[in-house]
Amino acid sequence: MLNSVIVVDDEASIRTAVEQWLSLSGFSVQLFARAEDCLAQLPAHFAGVIISDVRMPGMGGLQLLERLQVDDPDLPVILLTGHGDVPMAVEAMRNGAYDFLEKPFTPQHLLGSLRRALEKRQLVLENRRLHEQADLKTRLETTLLGMSQGLQQLRRQVLDLASLPVNVLIRGETGSGKERVARCLHDFGPRADKPFVALNCAAIPESLFEAELFGHESGAFTGAQGKRIGKLEYANGGTVFLDEIESMPLAQQAKLLRVIQEQKLERLGANQSISVDLRIIAATKPDLLEEARAGRFREDLAYRLNVAELRLAPLRERREDIPLLFEHFARAAAEKLGRVAPPLSSTQLAQLLSHDWPGNVRELANAAERHALGLGSPNIEVAPAGQSLGDQMEAFEAQCLRAALRQHGGEIKAVMEALQLPRRTLNEKMQRHGLVREDFLP
Template sequence: MQQILFIDDEAPIREAVQQWLELSGLAVRTCAHAEEALALLDADFPGVVVSDVRMPGMDGLALLERLKALDAELPVIMVTGHGDVPMAVTAMQQGAYDFIEKPFSPERLLGSLRRALEMRRLVCENRALRRQVARREHIEGRLLGVSPAMEELRRQILELAPTTVNVLVRGETGSGKECVARCLHAFGPRAGKAFVALNCAAIPEQLFESELFGHESGAFTGAQGKRIGRIEHADGGTLFLDEIESLPLAQQAKLLRVLQEKTLERLGSNRSIAVDLRVIGAVKPDLVAEVRAGRFREDLLYRLNVAELRVPPLRERREDIPLLFEYFALAAAERHDREPRPLAAAELARLMAHDWPGNVRELVNAAERHVLGLGGRTGEALAAPRSLAAQLEAFEAQCLRQALQQCRGNIAEVMALLQLPRRTLNEKMQRHGLNRIDFLPAGDQD
């Protein structure tokens, strides 16, 4: 939660400013001297510092110097009652965000604070993003997101990765199923071996057997030389079959035999080749329904679906949209050698209101177009079909999710943060399908 730290040696001023700001919905903490404030601050302080210049002991300019050494991007607003223009110039040269002369109106201070808080929010979000990306060896750097749904998905992946079981990954188009499969491989004992991906919907049926199992020279017309198939290439590692519901029934039977016998035969050969691999299948529809329709073998389903992971669509984790958009936009800006373009509040609101039928893949495209300056204002067309009521509902659900996550499921803190009575909060949580248990720390969920 963003905070204001206000420092002034005069108690009446501290009390008045605290009252003004809290009535405006801001969280405020006051200190009587600079030394007290320094003990409360670190480089990740999520807010803004407001300090009087003339104070006993360490004055405001000395405090500003210390704060800039601690964090050069921390917004510091300086206040003085002396109308000292040279002092104001010195403060701004040392990196002060703003300089306000006493007596000042609440509106003057609030305006400066809101701009500074927004700047600080963006700085903190970018730092969090860069920390995630820098930790590529950690799963947070591969599966970005702060939503409870993504935290749960990462937890499930880390539990399954060290095992040998086959996994079925379910999710909509563009939701990141292959990324999940790669994490299962990367964080398990097979990480040093091959990860072999095959999109079952992209292979003509007549080529499936050769593609999966390989062939010997002369096995069929045009087979000039031996070919190692995808299954054999994945020996010791992981075979990822995307859109596995598109696998022809004849090849389903042969894949089942490989999983049961742990051997394969290349097309045109009678020699059995031992293989040891983990199979991860990705699917959009419900495979049980495909089994009932006769399009998928039930016995193969049981072999593949030892464990199942569901990748949530982007519309179910809207709190991840700003982080993901910023990440993709920064990557696109670097790729195209462009300066990152700031995202206006109205553009972000449109992104948050959109349902993202193409999920993360669609968001990548939106970020790319934003960086290239294409298509007008980002998200302008995205949310157009949705009514105002639907957009307000989506925004309300997003606010509730953020508050529950920030307060780690503590309902009393959520009530205080959102200024809602218990009954109203309960009704809204129920309407949006939110449960406090999903936001509790992992150790408190038992």
């Protein structure tokens, strides 16, 4: 239950009395003698109630109400009035005030009104939270595309981890979208307005690695002209994404470990430590603990990085996502050129679903762009090793069902007619493929 209350009144005796009543009842109370001071110190998204006198020197309670309503129309404001101000207070309630109390008022009257206002505030904030979660979920669904169970689970994990102050290790094959997932962890969390710095550890020469990460002072080494801020310092307050972390030299692993542990770093050639606030997201294809056992990676750093782990399934393990992704990439490529992407034939769709996609999403995007440009069918193998005919048929059936559901906006009767399936058979197939009608409603 919320218990934060702000009291604004120019009379010290009333402020003191109200504070005593409310504090004894378990409320957290903050006092102001002037409305201007209340506005200046009011925290963003204040999760409580404001009690204000109507008549005060300078800004009065009605002006304060008007100002508060601009930023948050749902913030409850209880007005304290003299006898002659009652008609004015009633008008204020029509304009958004929650309640008014005529002086002198009893503690019971004040507590009753305050508790009702706090209950309303709690419902409003909870409703906002649910709407924000729904908006985030919708935005994430358009960023991490896919209907497979694996992708749905990944989106849930990303939303859960985005708001937590923990380092994350992303495991996945080349081209599976590790940087995109890292970016979502940043964009959907509290650091979204701070820098997101991505580094590919395999692409930085070992001789330049330390200067790239930690920066340097002028003259720290031959050719170091002027001071340079490193990537870690630049990302202060935000997120650092270290792709192919297994390629980081052992000497730099030790220094990165110290930064994670102490939240401090030193530029090359400097003696002064610089405090940094960083979230580290690392990505790797191999198992870091196996790399540590082979002597190629520090075990203590592996544990520090792997507070939470996300595994990205390769495209061959989520074939039902292939048509949706292909359509997205083809449409985006065509729109850039002012074209309309040509439709896929059933033969081409079968090819897409049967290919093994060793390059994962990156390879699929390339094939979709070629298709959108009219450069012919994707250069792919039709029958990958290890995939049975039954698996290919299941993937094709799931795609046909999904396409029909999307085309008809989830209308089951229209889907039955289009696919010429009885209701029971359609229900069984939808259940087997994890398809839910509500996901396709307009």
